[in-house]
Amino acid sequence: MSITPLLSGRHGIGKTAILKDIARDLGGTVITIEGGTLKEGEITGLPYQYQAPDGSIAFKFLPYYAVDRIQRQERALFESLHGARTQGDQLDGSENRYSMNDIDPQDKINFLLSGVVKPVIVLIDEINRTENTVYRELMNILLTKEVNGYRFPWWVFFVGAMNPSTQNSAYATNEMDPAQLDRFLKLKVGTDVDEWLEYGDAEGIDPSILSFVRENPACLVDNLRELEDEEKVSPSPRGWDMVDTILSSESMLRSFFSDAENDAAVVREDMKQLVSAKLGSTVAAMYFASLVAQEKPLDPSDVLGSNLSLAEMESRLVAMSVAKRVQTCNLLLGHLKDNVGFMRLDASGFKRTKKRLSSFVSALDPSTKLLFAQKVAGATSNEGENLLELFYDVFERDLISALDLSDQTRRAIEAE
Known part of the structure; x- marks a missing residue:
């Protein structure tokens, strides 16, 4: 599964600098597309970055066949593995015969580590500060890695960058809906004074500035909430698929990092941060806690079926932590909502x-019992029936009386 990062953070915080550092470490380059400056119809080919006559770095879109550097590198890589092809058998229309996008992931890693391939990182900046028509075009490029039918080679990596777009944000942005955000790995970029001072020292920033920021760390950035990304992350099936890719790829990527960065504790914390970015901190904490937990929640089949005797089930519940009891209740509630209609067919x-x-x-x-009763009282089956009305005799009368039930539910229970 291909993952497209989306960096979110206030202006001037260093989103582009992070990518330039990564590209420099790999001997590659970064091409920046300023999304906010594009107009409809300008995306006519591949992004091309060059040095203008005045010495500045300029940018424009070119037809794919005009971007010599990409084609030369693709052909050289292909021929190093498969031998030379005839002059007339290079590129035909929009078909890129040298792309090799289907090679083994480990081979791709080896090419990058050896320097045979110099990666290109295409940063589409201010993705959410564009005209609607341009926004749709850029989103398509980010997610499909294609433009005008041309699929980029695997060593061109796409990254989106945006300013916070929540309701109270101070930025004039197009707000992404949850379905769009779910297709990215959104990474919130924050500030760290010590890291910035280290960066400033390496970049040769005036010592007087570094000294001032060191003594007055609050002056590095404005702490206005309106400039922060306060968007909540929620899990999804696609999100779990992405997490599986992240976790299964970690061991393959260790060659890119130092021994200190590959320390088990550091890796564990990094993985927690990435999973939190995709699924939310609560779900991530529950997932990693489950990896080290000795006890497991009871499955609904353990509670309602014949896998365990009543004595065994009760014994395991008593020995279980409160968190695992609540987890068992949640699993059971979901099972009842989905299956109670079928259960009732067999009296x-x-x-x-x-x-x-x-x-x-x-x-x-008592606490878990009350919590479970409250959740049952607020739940309905797939057929629209209130679960507490169906299972009222499972709970003690004094427990039901403590619940905040609607008059309709109380009448239904009392009528039984």
Whole structure:
């Protein structure tokens, strides 16, 4: 699975500098597309960066066949592995015969580490400060790695950058909806005074400036909330797929990092940060806690089926931590919402289910029991029926009386 990073942070915080450092370490280059300056119809080919007559770095789009550097590198790499091709058998229309995008991931890593391939990082900056038509074009390039039918070679990496676009943001931006954001790995870039001072020293910033910031760290950036990205992250199936790619790729990428950076504790913290960026800090914390937990929550089949005897189920619940009991309750609630309609088709089976559920509830501690009852009271089945009305006799009367139920639910329970 290909992952496209999206850097989010206030202006001037160093998003571009981060990418330039990465490219420099790999002997590559960064091409920056200023999204906010583009007009409709300007994206007519590949991004091309060159030195203007006045010495400044200029940028424009060119037809793919005119970007010599990309084609030369693709052909040289191809021929080093497959032998030379005839002069007339180079590029035909929009088909890129030298791309080799399907080679093994480990081969790609080896090419980058050996310097055979010099990566190109294409940064599309201010992606959310563009005209709507340009925004759609740039989003398509970021996510498909294609432009006008031309698919970029694998060693061209795309990164998006944006200013915070939440409702209270001070920036004039186009707000991305959750479906769009879910296609990226959004990384929030913040400030760290010590890291900036280290950067400033390496870049030769005037010592008087460094000294002032060291003595007055609050003067490095304005701490206005309106300049921060306060958007909440939520999990999704696509997000878990992306997390699987991140975690399974970590061991392959260690050659790019130092021994200190590959320290187990550092790697663990880095992975937590990346998973939090994709799924949210709460889900990430639960996931990593589950990796080291000795105990596991009960499966709904353990509670309602015949996998465990009632005594075994109660014994495991009593020995379980509160967090695992709550997790068991959540799994059970989801199962009941999805399957209670089928359960009721078998009257005798449904009676046995309610008996086991009653034993389960009785074995819970008072706080978890009340929490579970509250969740059941607020839940409905896939058929639209209130679960507490279906399972009211599972809970003690005094517990039900403590719940904040609607008059309709209370009448339905009392009518039974």
